[in-house]
Amino acid sequence: MPKPLPSTSMRNPPQRVPLIAGEARSDIVRDVSNVDSSQRNRAPGAGPHRTPLHALSAADSAWLRVDRDNNRMIITAILTLERGVPFAKVQARLVDRLLPYPRLQQRIVTPKFAFGVPHWEDDPGFDIARQTEVVKLDDPADQSELESFVGGLMEQSLPADRPLWRIYYVEKYVEKYVEMYDERVTSGERASDSSSAGAALVVRVHHCIADGIALLRILLSLSDEPPEITFPTAAAEWAHSGKRASIARRVALGTRTAARSIAHFANFLVSRSDPDTRFSTPLGRTKRAAWSNPIALEDIKQIGRASSGTVNEVLLSAAAGALGRVLEEDPQFESGLELRGVVPVNLRGDEPLSALGNKFGLVFMPMPVGIADSEARLDRVRESMARIKASPEALGWFAMLRALGRVPTWMEVLGVELFSRKATLVITSLAGPKQQLHFCGSAIEDVMFWVPCAGNVGLGMSMLSYNGRVRLGVTTDVGQLNNPTEIASEFESALRGSTNAGR
Structure with missing residues (x-):
């Protein structure tokens, strides 16, 4: 079984997300473009200017409470990269693209009383280093290794003392697959040894933060050229x-x-x-x-x-x-x-x-x-x-x-x-x-997710x-x-x- 490198989350086993409830409103994106990058690694509410608490919406609360030890309510996604990117550049991109979302810097505060409402609050100890981790599997890692790693993550909760998301950077991932093209499908399949020493980003986000559409938008915003895409809606x-x-x-x-x-x-x-x-x-x-x-x-x-x-x-x-x-x-x-x-x-x-x-x-x-x-x-x-x-x-x-x-x-x-x-x-x-997108100059070969x-x-x-x-x-x-x-x-x-x- 592939093992991640030691980190804060692995040294301190994750705690189970509390089973709590509540309701509230959406937040507005905070403009951090003029904030020094060293300060953007910290929660904006830390210190004397803490932002007000916001209660979870009823829908978000519902998805928080259905989380179980044997069925985690966590969306998992993968971006595979054609070639590796220095981890420092990965973290810098995450800071620039994710920190403008206040919700991604907030943790859940459990109410003191049984009938209280849980709230979002800025994590005073927020640091991008606590939300990310470098992972080394077999050298090089193939699809079976990565599948085993992802399956193991699906068994784990996310630490409740910080924002309920985490990103793993998997080094030296080699992608090999059988690709089917329309002009070749009549002969069955064509083994195309399409392989390159690259990397993969494994993203885990609790469902109480965002649904699949919102998460996909966040993932795509990490690219060098964030695409303009719309999703069908079934509104009445x-x-x-x-x-x-x-x-x-x-x-x-x-x-x-x-x-x-x-x-x-x-x-x-x-x-x-x-x-x-x-x-x-x-x-x-x-x-x-x-x-x-x-x-x-x-x-x-x-x-x-x-x-x-x-x-x-x-x-x-x-x-x-x-x-x-x-x-x-x-x-x-x-x-x-x-x-x-x-x-x-x-x-x-x-x-x-x-x-x-x-x-x-x-x-x-x-x-x-x-x-x-x-x-x-x-x-x-x-x-x-x-x-x-x-x-x-x-x-x-x-x-x-x-x-x-x-x-x-x-x-x-x-x-x-x-x-x-x-x-x-x-x-x-x-x-x-x-179209194909890029992450820090490296081509994003595939995007996948698990509901x-x-x-x-x-x-x-x-x-x-x-x-x-x-x-x-x-x-x-x-x-x-x-x-x-x-x-x-x-x-x-x-x-x-x-x-x-x-x-």
Whole structure:
């Protein structure tokens, strides 16, 4: 097992994030452009001019409280670099790009009383050195070594006495993979020994700080040329119309949306739990992480054009097919089996980059894992997506999450356990930059991330496009699936089969 270099966090074992609750507002970005760089390593609130405390928002509090010893609510991401960068330059870039976000210099203050509200406060001992760490794996480190390291991190909490994020700089990482291009996919796959002695940045951020969209924006802001990208939003009609709609119309739309959401939740509560599979067994503390080889985005678009499907629908169908192939030897597996996947849905509008926090809803997506035929499986996914897009499900779940962030902890625990019995996995898909980016002059070869899970859900599947390629990141509980590479490999096979079928 690869071991990190000794550091503050490793000498003092991380403490578990307190299970606490609260609510509040977003912060404004602080301008640090005129502050001396030696002072920017320290929290702006240290000393006599401490900033006021800000309570956690209800949504942020909800994600803080679902953190468990066997299921950490921490988003993990990786940036792989073509060549290494001096660690001092890495830290300097982090200071310049991350410190303008006040939330990233703040820690959580636990209330003294049971019914108190937790707050953000500036960390008086903030130093970029306490948030970063150099890691040396085998020399050189390959994908399996890095996967093992990332899986081990997923078992750990973050120290509660400082901001709930940490970045590891992995030296001498060598990337070797099989790459599939559209013109070569007919012959299966072409082994391209694409390797270079580079490095990797492993980023861990607690979900109470930011959701996946906000985190991706932060990661991309670290590049030499931060890209201008937008993400689709599933805000309801009244949210899009905003102030242009009359008060009466907004009230009518809000009432109709609320009524449909209540009806949806009533049906959801009486619906069956997900069928028992290996992924419904109790969770342990040991986690595994893996990622697929890169797949050409043009191949995926070609599948979509041939079947009138979107890139997102093609990816979800391939993920369902991969999961079905892994499960087909289970005694519970049967033809036509469907498992629910929890899909995060962006509810942000055109908000500034400084708006961290959590603003997303959830939808429960039927995953047709028991349909072997790729065309029939894609048709089923397309039908489900059409239904979801026409429903207020995401907004309803966002309201529910905010409510869970305000109720006593024991009530939230019951709610999370109830909802987690209705799903088998968390799955998400994001479109990243179309062009290659750079970090301190070194080309960023790939960007990947792993979505956290909650309750008794231990399977996470995360898809991200970057620079014309797509990768799948998979995280599993070792008691449910010891080798998540099985899912990643079947995902590649499902896409190859769909591509060949469309030719």
